[in-house]
Amino acid sequence: KKVMRRMQKEMDRGLKLETHQEASVKMLPTYVRSTPEGSEVGDFLSLDLGGTNFRVMLVKVGEGEEGQWTVKTKHQMYSIPEDAMTGTAEMLFDYISECISDFLDKHQMKHKKLPLGFTFSFPVRHEDIDKGILLNWTKGFKASGAEGNNVVGLLRDAIKRRGDFEMDVVAMVNDTVATMISCYYEDHRCEVGMIVGTGCNACYMEEMQNVELVEGNEGRMCVNTEWGAFGASGELDEFLLEYDHVVDETSLNPGQQLYEKIIGGKYMGEIARLVLLKLVNENLLFNGEASEKLKTRGSFETRLISQVESDPGDRKQIYNILTSFGLLPSATDCDIVRMVCERVSTRAAQMCSAGLAGVINRMRDSRSEETLKITVGVDGSVYKLHPSFKDRFHTTVRQLTPGCDITFLQSEEGSGRGAALISAVACKMACMISQ
Ligand code: BGC
Numbered sequence: 001k002k003v004m005r006r007m008q009k010e011m012d013r014g015l016k017l018e019t020h021q022e023a024s025v026k027m028l029p030t031y032v033r034s035t036p037e038g039s040e041v042g043d044f045l046s047l048d049l050g051g052t053n054f055r056v057m058l059v060k061v062g063e064g065e066e067g068q069w070t071v072k073t074k075h076q077m078y079s080i081p082e083d084a085m086t087g088t089a090e091m092l093f094d095y096i097s098e099c100i101s102d103f104l105d106k107h108q109m110k111h112k113k114l115p116l117g118f119t120f121s122f123p124v125r126h127e128d129i130d131k132g133i134l135l136n137w138t139k140g141f142k143a144s145g146a147e148g149n150n151v152v153g154l155l156r157d158a159i160k161r162r163g164d165f166e167m168d169v170v171a172m173v174n175d176t177v178a179t180m181i182s183c184y185y186e187d188h189r190c191e192v193g194m195i196v197g198t199g200c201n202a203c204y205m206e207e208m209q210n211v212e213l214v215e216g217n218e219g220r221m222c223v224n225t226e227w228g229a230f231g232a233s234g235e236l237d238e239f240l241l242e243y244d245h246v247v248d249e250t251s252l253n254p255g256q257q258l259y260e261k262i263i264g265g266k267y268m269g270e271i272a273r274l275v276l277l278k279l280v281n282e283n284l285l286f287n288g289e290a291s292e293k294l295k296t297r298g299s300f301e302t303r304l305i306s307q308v309e310s311d312p313g314d315r316k317q318i319y320n321i322l323t324s325f326g327l328l329p330s331a332t333d334c335d336i337v338r339m340v341c342e343r344v345s346t347r348a349a350q351m352c353s354a355g356l357a358g359v360i361n362r363m364r365d366s367r368s369e370e371t372l373k374i375t376v377g378v379d380g381s382v383y384k385l386h387p388s389f390k391d392r393f394h395t396t397v398r399q400l401t402p403g404c405d406i407t408f409l410q411s412e413e414g415s416g417r418g419a420a421l422i423s424a425v426a427c428k429m430a431c432m433i434s435q
Helices: 002-015 082-086 089-106 151-162 175-184 242-249 258-263 268-281 302-309 316-323 331-366 381-385 389-400 414-434
Strands: 028-033 042-049 053-064 067-079 114-120 124-128 131-134 167-173 190-196 200-207 220-224 372-379 404-410
Touching: 002 331, 028 124, 028 175, 042 089, 042 414, 053 089, 053 414, 067 089, 067 414, 082 089, 089 151, 114 151, 114 414, 131 151, 151 167, 167 175, 167 414, 175 190, 175 200, 175 220, 175 372, 175 414, 190 331, 190 381, 200 258, 200 331, 242 258, 242 268, 258 331, 268 302, 268 331, 302 316, 302 331, 302 381, 316 331, 331 372, 331 389, 331 404, 372 381, 372 414, 381 389, 389 404
Parallel strands: 042 114, 114 167, 190 372, 372 404
Antiparallel strands: 028 220, 042 053, 053 067, 124 131, 190 200, 200 220
């Protein structure tokens, strides 16, 4: 409850013009509004940058009775080489346009100038739906020369530099926004989007009158909370453990994204590894001997937490994981490792539920319904793949939100489909303006 209340306070400060600058939770306006102005139909190219992989998708948007439907018709995943992530922005965006070019070649579409929607999962200060500057990188990205610059401009420039295809970049969205929009067709009550994957974040529909950074008071606008940055002003200090400090200090962005570093898949495995090492050093685990692999930073990936906790109880799975680390665990060692994983992932689920409960209680307060019926569109590897994260998370969110009736909806291909849907609306608006 303490975390939830502090989060709500920061959200409020983030929305207000007067306090926005110093607030840790930025509450960024997305220019995605509640009153869609109609939509184009047809083929759209979607890009998805911000997780472990870069993806290119071709998405068809059509008109149905309930609104616009989408199908992903073709897609390709590209891994991002380390030097593209941490080199220069030019290198990163050249690599992205190389991937698009490869995709178009593969599907013989080089000649088509398609409208393109870009899911870019980092904090962006938008000026419009197709214009916004990157505030800071997160999740291990660090390409220089991008922060403070218009991301759509960087992409357009890279496409121009390459010169072998053309694209009409019409919209840029955060992954939380794309997720919310992609779930909206199935459930019109979906007014919140959340990601618990490599990183962690949420967006929701806020009353325009409270979005002080944008003029106008009518209707609602989607606000990208960027709650992962919570904690930067010390709000989490009393909850942070020695392991959290090590993870933070050894990261590419020390002092930043402290809330995200408790929850996100980029960090959870490393926290568990540090706890295990501490137990070894206190002679409570593996006979006091760690292997070289266990001593290696980043070696205990978050997916291993899911695997350990998926062990049916015979410890075979845990045993196999630990032997692959060059360890020879006893039955008790296996049980301790499981307990460590459970503690780390449960803490993550509960911390994350405080954030979502903060958002939902805020929405309930601003709407005059007896019970707030609301749907949350969710995506991300931690939420989807961990065996019990979502159950623990749902339980705590519901405990913290009396008077709210919450449905959780997992999005499928939310990033790609959501970006296409927003692009379809943006295209329509562009046509109306030019007419
Ligand atoms: C980014 C957010 C993003 C989240 C989930 C965070 O690191 O700052 O923009 O939504 O990760 O991908």
